[in-house]
Amino acid sequence: MTSETTENGAAPADATTGLTRRRALCGLLVVLAAPGALAACSSAGSPPEAPPGGTPVSQIPVGSGTVVQGPNGPVLLEQPTAGVIKAYDATCPHQGVTVDPPVDGTITCPGHGSQFDATTGALKKGPAATGLTPISTRVVNGAVQFA
Numbered sequence: 001m002t003s004e005t006t007e008n009g010a011a012p013a014d015a016t017t018g019l020t021r022r023r024a025l026c027g028l029l030v031v032l033a034a035p036g037a038l039a040a041c042s043s044a045g046s047p048p049e050a051p052p053g054g055t056p057v058s059q060i061p062v063g064s065g066t067v068v069q070g071p072n073g074p075v076l077l078e079q080p081t082a083g084v085i086k087a088y089d090a091t092c093p094h095q096g097v098t099v100d101p102p103v104d105g106t107i108t109c110p111g112h113g114s115q116f117d118a119t120t121g122a123l124k125k126g127p128a129a130t131g132l133t134p135i136s137t138r139v140v141n142g143a144v145q146f147a
């Protein structure tokens, strides 16, 4: 008997072994560049859905932001200063990668490094050709809702 089977010949139920196999499969998929299959290997996935009553302002870091799933795709909710909320379509205008929350006043796309001004969404650095699209929001009972 090998270390890969149990006494009854079944595959081991050890989660560590399963993860190792999954990682190996994902690595193989990367090598083979199987379209669509890599999404299952990503740890990032889709952003969380905004709660039904809206995203609590208290859950949006001051000086940065968070990405939530909006009605038409990912939305970057920012709180540049306490109580000031801004929202942008988080889909990078270059090739559609979801941008990261701002750091030191700059929103960066992890796809190819485009940068946007956190205050205005304007393009700071390509390869994107345009800035981020503002999204209308309102704050109701301390939660950000899409207008």
Ligand code: FES
Binding pocket: 092, 093, 094, 095, 096, 097, 109, 110, 111, 112, 113, 114, 126, 127, 128
């Ligand atoms: S997808 Fe954002 S820089 Fe390319």
